[in-house]
Ligand code: TXA
């Protein structure tokens with residue numbers, strides 16, 4: 279069931295979480311499927327509902343630095359600088375975990391991903407629950423992440439007793455993940471907090487967005503994927519005219535030469551990539567529902583948030 283995220287609904291959702299049930303809730307990145315992170319049985323339900331492999335660790339959401347300190351050790355130095363600069367916000371920090379977090383959350387790793395989201399509903403929910411909340415994106419494993427309550431309901435509706443509706447997500451791509459598991463910080467997943475920003479704040483940072491498992495199951499080559507095959511192109515001229523009749527074209531801004539496609543989707547009127555990011559997953563879902571033979575997606579420059587957009591498009595097409 280979808281509930282408007284009123285103060286009363288948040289209190290009810292918190293009591294569901296406290297007794298071990300799941301609640302889907304909005305964050306500024308994507309919707310999460312939450313469980314009490316200290317309750318291994320509740321967390322196991324997340325894996326069952328998402329059909330998520332047990333080797334893929336979850337992110338733990340907190341509402342304060344103090345609660346983050348109960349989840350991880352070592353929130354100091356460069357990690358603390360990032361937290362102070364970007365929390366609340368779309369940044370996940372991977373740090374050594376504390377004993378309060380059960381193995382199932384971290385897939386047995388000695389580290390845990392922790393994030394303080396900016397969305398007021400997410401923070402109010404964590405505060406009302408008074409526990410850290412483990413939450414992956416609220417989609418079946420491998421599919422496109424949800425950026426609205428309706429997206430969650432469409433795929434997991436029967437399995438989730440409560441979906442809090444806090445409107446469409448302001449960012450629309452999953453959080454940037456930075457790991458402090460090794461001597462040098464490493465970017466594990468690109469997102470709205472860009473590599474360029476991280477480099478200017480940290481100096482050196484390794485880029486491990488394509489590292490092998492288990493550092494990063496969101497780094498699986500095929501992930502965030504529609505069922506329709508997706509091909510990346512540099513220019514619409516690459517698509518022969520007879521291939522267009524059963525294909526959709528996805529691009530950041532309108533351009534010329536798109537005649538013949540069954541569907542043409544420009545994510546923005548002017549190519550603003552921050553806006554394109556907010557629309558990307560919803561557009562992929564809508565196009566995926568139409569049964570086209572193929573989606574052609576026009577590449578964007580891999581700078582700033584363009585890096586995260588290209589990361590998701592590449593995995594969608596793998
Ligand atoms: O924006 C987000 O991060 C959203 C919202 C709900 O907060 N959550 C999200 O969770 O995208 P999920 O489970 O779909 O992706 C979490 C990613 C996975 O790729 C996982 O492997 C990685 O975080 N991760 C979690 N804990 C980790 C750890 N200890 N070491 C390395 N990677 C970790």
Ligand code: MG
Pocket residue numbers: 414415423496
């Ligand atoms: Mg996910």
